[in-house]
Amino acid sequence: MRTRYRPRTFVLEIVMVALAVAFLFPVYALVTLAFKDPEQIANKPLSLPDPPSVGSFGTAWESASLSSALLNSTLITVASVLALIVLGSLAAYFLARKAGRLSYSLYILFLVGIILPFQLGMIPLYQLVNDLGLLGTYQGMILFYTGIQLPFTVFLYTGFIRSLPADYTNAALIDGASHLQAFVHVIFPLLRPITGTVLILNAVHIWNDFFTPLLYLGGSGRETVPVRVFAFVNEYTSDYGLVAAGLVLAALPILLVFLVLQRYVIRGFSSGLKG
Amino acid sequence: MTAVITPPAAKPQTPAKRAGRRSGIAPPWLFAAPALVVYALVMLYPSIVGAGSAFTDWSGVGEQRSFVGLANFQQLIHDDQALGAIRNTLLLTAAIVVVQTGLGLLLALGVHTTIKSRMILRVIFFAPMVVSPVMVAFLWKYVYNPAPDAGLNAALNAVGLGALRQDWLGNPSIAIWSVAFTVIWQCAGYSMVIFLAGLEGVPQELHESAMVDGAGTAARFRHITWPLLAPALTINVMLSTVGGLTLFTQIIAMTNGGPGYATDTLSTVLYKQAFVFGKFGYSTAVALVLALFVAAVSFIQLAYLRSRETAA
Amino acid sequence: MASEIIRTPFSRRRLLQLMGGAAAAGALASCGGGNSSGGSSGPLKVIGAGSQEAGLRKALDEYKKQNGSFEFNLSFSPADQLQTALRAQLAAGNAPDLHAVYPGNGSAMSMVQLSKANLLADLSEQAWTQKIPAGFKGAYQQDGKTHIFSPGTSVLGAIYNKKAFAKAGVEIPTTWSELLTVCETLKKKGIIPLALGAQTPWVTQLINYALVPGTVYAKQPDFDDKMAAGSETFAGSGWADAMNKYLELQKRGFFNDNPNGTTYEQATSMVGTGKAAMAVQVSAVLQAYRAAAPSPDDLGMFPLPATDVAADNWIPGGIVVGLGVSAKSKKADEARKFLEFCGQPEQINAWAEAVACVPLYSEGEAKVDPVLKPFLPYLADDKAVPFMDQRWPNAEVQPTHFAVVQELLGGKTTVEGALKKMDDAYKKTA
Incomplete structure (x- = not known):
């Protein structure tokens, strides 16, 4: 059971990875938010930042x-x-x-x-x-x-x-x-x-x-x-x-x-x- | 608690003549003295002084305080808010204990297999545990934005579950479960790790011989794994119970006990009584009740779970 | 109840100081760090309320410019943290020399509660205290003595987005019925009429505060006295009227969806961006609203009409959170001198302008944030009522008000049930 990679194991792998993705959703939301400018935040709350802006980090650090x-x-x-x-x-x-x-x-x-x-x-x-x-x-x-x-x-x-x-x-x-x-x-x-x-x-x-x-x-x-x-x-x-x-x-x-x-x-x- | 979850490296090489000689030559009292002094100074003395104010009407500031006997405790019995808070505390704790432990077990079973991503998954599931609860609360407050096109609601919509969109923290009937879910998200990895340590201790040979006997996955789990996980279960239940009963930071930072009184617990009520209402005496009475509550629940749980362990 | 006074043995403190000296000098000394609990030397320790930061900072800097040797250590906290940290410091007899105090009564950090516990120094000798208008004496004074400095009054009304009003073609309403019509028109145009961020507790109270001057105080100016005497209750008063109107706004769909889950910040951005047209707010937050808008000029403010009788439409105008001198401060004299300085007309005006409030008094024409202009006649005509909590007898009524409004919005209670809870809280001892 611990040694073989079977079709069932593959299904389990898919399920577990999907779970991890759901688990990471809040983190994704936060990290992408940090790279967006206000206009992107208002209009595209869930998409990837495009283009990413890093200005927030310097301001926040200071x-x-x-x-x-x-x-x-x-x-x-x-x-x-x-x-x-x-x-x-x-x-x-x-x-x-x-x-x-x-x-x-x-x-x-x-x-x-x-x-x-x-x-x-x-x-x-x-x-x-x-x-x-x-x-x-x-x-x-x-x-x-x-x-x-x-x-x-x-x-x-x-x-x-x-x-x-x-x-x-x-x-x-x-x-x-x-x-x-x-x-x-x-x-x-x-x-x-x-x-x-x-x-x-x-x-x-x-x-x-x-x-x-x-x-x-x-x-x-x-x-x-x-x-x-x-x-x-x-x-x-x-x-x-x-x-x-x-x-x-x-x-x-x-x-x-x-x-x-x-x-x-x-x-x-x-x-x-x-x- | 019971002595079980110890990684192989930690197991002392037991010499044969161990029995009866556990204590050996005792070290002097001086060894315990520094710890005792610090502990007494930082915890015992302030707690005793604090407990004393449970019998007064002190506001928390100024010199005026009078002895009022058990009046604060009598008030507690008739305080709808405190009684509601006790109910919420129990609901929240029950949800956290059951779901966090259950999810932790499933995650542990899932990553205790041959799947290729098992190591990285362990790291992902455990990571929220090392982040400050106050920051986790901020994160989730953002995720729980009630607008249909933001946060969790937007994600649900994106995967075709738009019908499940909610006013997560604003609906008094849902808010407490939303808070519980945040805590579970943060701590499920911790439960997973404790179960994993238990799983590592289940001998592989047992499974193999059971397979030879034709036992299926479910039967093997029920008859081999589950009984051997009993100690890990005890620890998980105890830890999540105490954590749930004394939960404070996440509630204050996410809902402040609201909407209305829907997420007020004993911890938030005693905090508000002390710092918002200026009723310090009453607040300490609530704190004392909470302490006794935690002690009683832990004791009962421990007694039950231990008897279960030996039975198994 | 009072049968026995418990007193702390006075020797404990000395003993501990000796021990503390030893501990500090011991193994940990290399960690550095001085003693911030303050003595008679060192900087003046000031903890201000976050909402007053702009004005207080200005005043301190100006004072330092004029008094070269003056040193201060200033920190700010938002309301709830302020409460916690300051309460602990007061409890330990370690209050900062100068700290935030709420005017009147009604909260654990209010002037009345703190001066009753002898924690605030008397400021009555100072010149500016002579200028306190009769109607505001209760905010500044307890037993005839002034215990708090505050730069003036902030008003409460509707902050509105001019572009959203223009888009819907609506004008500023002057009666309750007109307000409903305006909301209806805005709604039809797809604009949220009123943004409400009731997830943030203090926001819940604002609509009631805007309405009760009209539904209660215009008819019964002595309502607070009657409450205190026990001859009035919240239940059965104009408060029920106000709460029903609050709920009417919700039933007609004039708020954003899910107000209980929406935060103050989310509501702010709704009005700033024009997604929503109005929010009932205090003038002190104008700066935050302006920051959320493309241009600060997009925003204006008007008194929220509570009734259909123009003469009854009074406004809420309350003294803003101020500063008190700790009675135990070793630098009380220095702190007092600074407040005396703040009380001078030009200083008070500068501070008030920085936080968009109406100065306590002025010599000649006061410089007031122009959006406040519609409110000034009410102040001049004595049609302004202090924020209600400032006359409530204990710190429990206000949080109860927050909670019952959330319960009302969540459909978990009725107006009668809500007001009964507030009455119960009111009757509790201070």
Whole structure:
């Protein structure tokens, strides 16, 4: 069944490709829109742009200040994901290996964070970040994402570590290594598959988050890509071509990264979901 | 959840004397301390303080707030808007769970074959998942233009389905399904990928021996593939349920809860109460109810799906 | 209800500042980024409403030109984001020094609601406050104190495409019956009479706002007071008349298809391109309509006649979204000085002109956008009624109005049902 290409397989291929074409229709509509001038948009909404105009892209890139937004998004995403990997794996290692009611309760306490609606603590957290003097800063966002995404990260790591045998570390500890050394040299390398998942799931979430950076970074000059694009779209709402160009430009970096790393991204999304 | 979907590389090489020695020598508390501090600071403390305002009449600004006991929760029971929102939340979630999971399964089965385009199709179906929900909402708002010669309506007309043209976001009876469809479009690829991981784990030999026994495609799916996909199904259902119950960005960006109250959900109602109506206390009461709701639904689902897995 | 006041322990803030200092100085310090929460030094932080951008920017630039050392940090948000971001900042005691405030009452970011929570500084000392006409005091003042600066009044009426009118051979209507005839003629010529983008919530209210000055206030100028006293309700008032007229326009097919699915932007482009002839809108959006038209001169504006009695056809004219000084601002004095500057006649006129509104007051002839000319006599004759929400007692009536209009257009409720919901919202506590 997995080896032969039969007439039935061909029919299936046609069906699947047709599905993909339908799936891509919104993308087609958006991309062609970005290449059209207002007159073409009004009269030929679905045809291919003829002739294509690229003027919208330059305007959109400039007006939405996307270059600095990309930098802001990258900085915040990379730092938050690093912090999550370090804090999450260390905590999960403890939670998975320490027996007893207390550590189990702590594990449950972390899990509670997965179902808490963010709106519940939104205002007190905002006050807190303000009191810490971190509003409008990268640090504030990094702290926020690290805290918000820790429950899920701890959950993924703990499940994985529980499935690892304890013997490796025990052997290292008997050899005189400290717990930290054993973790860094023995355990952490074993966690590579799940670390990939943690990295990808968190990076996609943080990169795409809109509401929090709007609240915490609005007006600071450190806005991330979705915030800049949202403001841009609101400002030029009636100029569809320009808006479409802005959306295409904003989605392009992450789509490119995805295309290059697609095997790892897709695997990352699926492989960690266990526990 | 259950431990299943792990790619081969991730499976630890299990030494024989594994049993009973899982915990080993425990690391010190210090390992958990930094995570706990950050988690407590960013999530626990603000949520507890926030939950406290569910028992007050705080407007969200200023110093005035009085303790009102359970008044906010009593109000919730009599609030037509909140009750309508609960109904919408459930409808939306049900639609998303059923269709997204079903479509994800079909897509996974489709690309888990020998078709030549299988790799590129995986990439195409999954791609919307990496784009920001707020941008997906913008895109679909454009696609849902009600004019007969624009967006989705024009496309339907072009392929001879002109009779299906709709006022996608403006018709109160349709709007909620249009929102659901956008979410499904974005997330079906995610479900597909999870099912694919499950399919990779179905041993080929089982299929071959079944074929020798004369079992057809349907019979093989029912008796071999489907039972072995149970864990992937559990994960898919759980994830889409929580996603559906807490869906917010797409609704606010596409319909703002309208037309009328047709797409208001618990998430949008609690947002509006806090930021538009200036009823912060009441808003947190709604948020607490939502949290309990999510917890209860997840727990029941998990219990049921797990029992199903072991039965299979 | 009030039994116990919950107070935040004051030591928390200090403790956290110490911790925050440590955290910021730690591993993340290399990320750069200062502290934007503001102190007594640094630029004046201003968050304005998107619709006032042209005027506010002009005023700030002019002020900076005259005061070399003045620095400001300006940002803008569209209405709903403004609401969210500003509410969070106010809640955290971190409001910008100068921020957008809606006049009167009726929204969570309105002058009355915010000044009740002691969040706005008193501006009563400023010279321009003496010029506020008696009819508009409620928009600017709470308990006799002025808490908001706003450059003036925007009016609400029909924005129309002159070429479309010429093509159909119709003239500007002056009574409700004439309006219906005009619509009928336009429709026969294949032009959409009225573009309505009711998918965008705030657009839903405009037709009612254009009609109730005629159906309610011309007969009962004290309607708001009676509502407040509980002796009137929306149900059974001229509001029912207005909503029935709204629905009549829909039943006769005078709107574009699917108004509930059509956005404000789509409606704008319909009128700009002449596909539709009119849209009921506020004058503040004129610039957007002009941008959508081949030539800005294609567009004009006239008061929408609500009744067949010319004397009853009052107009809605409301103070536009303004600025307030945060009561907690460390730079309140600087912010006040800037508003004092904005209140000078030539500044107020420049601002008003930039956003197509009628200046709060003027010395000599005011320069007003010419398309507003038909509205000026109504303002002079006191036949202008502030936008209705500015007198509503809480922030829930207006969103309820949006929702019930969408339900009406979608055939999901009746005029009685819609008005009852608005009455219920009105009765809720502030």
